[in-house]
Each structure stands twice: as structure tokens, then as C-alpha cells.
Amino acid sequence: MTTKTYHVPNISCGHCVNTIERELKSVEGLKSVKAELETKSVTVEVNAEEVLAEVEKLLEEIGYPAA
Template identity: 40%
Template sequence: MSTETTFQVPSLNCGHCVASVTRALSALHPLVEVQADPASKTVRVQAPASVERARLIAALTEAGYPPA
């Protein structure tokens, strides 16, 4: 079973940001899917239920893109 979570990420501004966020979140589990949109400053993550929201937040924060 997977869950979908959307984060507001104010510092998401460009393609490099999208790549960094995608890389950081994808490293958590091979089945993680990431859609990052710099225009709306949102990151949508679909991940197995075993990947806790706190781990997603920690990965974003460690990559330099803390969610609001």
C-alpha cells in the first residue's frame, strides 16, 4: 500500500532544485515517486506506507529544501 503526501517547499525555484529534491526523496526507497513543481512550489510524493512522513520531511530538510 502506498500513500501520497504533498509538501509546500518555498525554496523550490528551478530545475536544479527539482533534481535535488527528487534525488533526496528517491534515495529513501526504490518505489518512491516524486513530482516537484517550482511554479507552485509543491512537491508531491507517492511512497510505500513503510516510508514515514517524518523521513520524507527529514530528507527534504537535509537536502536544503525544508517544507513549510
């Protein structure tokens, strides 16, 4: 199990948080996701480090690239 926190400066409202969490839940191998408006961060827990590349790609595709 691997946990990683990304800084995502584009998070500006609750809708952003909901969109990120909803979209990332579709990633195969993702155990949990928590987006936070206050810290502008997204924390994910994945089965394998290889899944992190998919998480990063999807964040960029949906308009919330990690800094």
C-alpha cells in the same frame, strides 16, 4: 499507498527540482516523487505513512524544508 504534497517555498529553479527528486529517490519505501517549480510543491507516493517522516527529514537536510 499514501500520497502527500508538501509546500516547499525554497524551490526557485530547475536545479532545485532535480536535486529534490534525485535525493528523495534514495528513500526506502518511496514509490514516486514529483517536484514542481511553478507551485513550489513536492508530491510523494509512499508504501507506508511511516516513510513520510523520512521524506520530511531528508527535505530539511538538503535545504528544502516543507512549510
